[in-house]
Amino acid sequence: MTTPWLEDARALQSKTVAFRRDIHQHPELGLNLPRTTAAVRTALQGLDVDIVQGTSNSGLIVTLKGDPAGATILLRGDMDALPMDEDTDVPFKSRIPGAMHACGHDAHTAMLVSAVHLMHAHRDRLAGTVKFMFQPGEEGDFGARHMIEDGLLDLAPAPTAAFAIHISPNIPSGVIASKPGAFMAAPDQIAISIKGQGGHASTPHLARDPIPVAAEMVMALQALVARRIDAFDPVVLTIAKIEAGTTHNVIPESAHMLGTLRSFSERARAKAHEGIRRIVTKIAEAHEMEGHVEITAGYPVTVNNAAFVERVRGVTSALLGEKGYRDMPSPVMGAEDWSYVLQRLPGCMVFLGVAPPEVKPAHAHSCHSNRMVMDEDAMAHGVALHAAIAEEYLASAR
Structure with missing residues (x-):
């Protein structure tokens, strides 16, 4: 069930990379991201999806309708950058002074865009509906809460589960890591x-x-x-x-x-x-x-649903092999406003390792570093995992 997703995600890799590099060069801050939102809309032109934008911010909910009798799952990618200068030598470094995609949200958005294309091409494999949450304002601006308050998560068909991926340069490239219970602080x-x-x-x-x-x-x-x-x-x-x-x-x-x-x-x-x-x-x-x-007070604790983490473990092992998933021994002290979504819906967040191949993960510049870089090849794993999780959840929820 899962192997074709990875093959097809790799076939989309050049487009995933190109999209990520485009928005990496043009980072935007906060809740209103006009260029990034426009780029997402442009990338999805021609697809049979519904797109709704919130009234208070640039957040988008993209809906790919499947079997109307089936369940609905929500997948998320955040879009905002950090207020800092970039000090890398990549040819696509930020062109905007005082703004940098130092936390991987450019990769999150690119993976979700490609996941829409991937699942749209194989709609017949989805026993329900998939919603894609393109979220602004994660870096301290409560973007997820704003989208919830705008009613975007309540639009029919309302999701019954939720899943998100966050990259980490301090985990081996392509490896998925997570844990049940408290995940982030x-x-x-x-x-x-x-x-x-x-x-x-x-x-x-x-x-x-x-x-x-x-x-x-x-x-x-x-x-x-x-x-x-x-x-x-x-x-x-x-x-x-x-x-x-x-x-x-x-x-x-x-x-x-x-x-x-x-x-x-x-x-x-x-x-x-x-x-x-x-x-x-x-x-x-x-x-x-x-x-x-x-x-x-900041965001609540991000708490992963234990049963959903087990679901992700199984799907990841089938998709990437037994070494493709790692159990985290403890939560991390970083924070996530994905916590607001997980207060409403069963689901989880996972880390996707993107350590540069020439650097030991423990020595790689971490998220929020002005020198953070990532192995873009790992994004194919993220794209495929979005699709594989959606397929497996919708099939099991029949």
């Missing part, structure tokens, strides 16, 4: 401000210096993680920015810090939130200062 943003009293650097006793207080808070926050959070329900807390002061001989009035909290359960998340607020306010009070915390 919930990310929260932490903003801390400390208000003291400015003064001359030579007389700190006449001022209230927020800088050593900020340093004390950073160390106390790390102790919170190590000593107050269950090691078997872990969190990661990183203070990534500290800002204070103007020159060498002035004690500033205030200090500001930014950081991120990653967690895999609401229990650990809530305990960390409580601890962060307590540490900031109490340490500030101990030094006769004011401490304030603002925690901005």
Whole structure:
């Protein structure tokens, strides 16, 4: 059942690569991606599919109708880039200053476009309907939630399962990896401000210096993680920015810090939130200062349906061989707004390895690196897996 999908996906490889390189050179940020969306529409011209766009963003739902009595599966590719300059030497590097496809969303979109073509050419093999979710705004803009709020997932026939692929340069090329349960973390943003009293650097006793207080808070926050959070329900807390002061001989009035909290359960998340607020306010009070915390909640934990992961394992092994699938020993602390879809539908996300052939996966530049590159040959595996999962799920749901 699965082998022809891989052969046909490889036959489409030149088009998959060309599409990926085109949008790689023209990355767009956020929820509104006019060029990328237009490129998807152009690539699908002439196919017998329905295309609906959301009212609040550039998200598209492309529907390939099959047996009306059958089930419906949703497949997703995100389309937005990151706000960073590219520092690679590939001939198709970004032409847009301050924007780069450093997280592989160009590959996700290209694979999904080719998957539409692949399944359209073999509609007779599909015992139901396939919906393709081309999503903007994954990089912190809640694009999946916006598409859900626009009602795009409720359009008849509504999907009954969902599947997504995310590339990873740190996994061997062409290998699929996943796990049941918690797959990716919930990310929260932490903003801390400390208000003291400015003064001359030579007389700190006449001022209230927020800088050593900020340093004390950073160390106390790390102790919170190590000593107050269950090691078997872990969190990661990183203070990534500290800002204070103007020159060498002035004690500033205030200090500001930014950081991120990653967690895999609401229990650990809530305990960390409580601890962060307590540490900031109490340490500030101990030094006769004011401490304030603002925690901005990010995406929920991405949780894979265990039964669907087993389905993917079986399909992948048939498609790519027994070594084509790897069990992940633990989740990753990155985050995904695919979590909103998996709260509504049974399904899962998998990683597709795209490590460059000349680099050991552990040494490859990871997603979100300004030097991230990928093995494009692996995209054929992603295209074929989209089709194979859709075929197997629709057949089993009859």
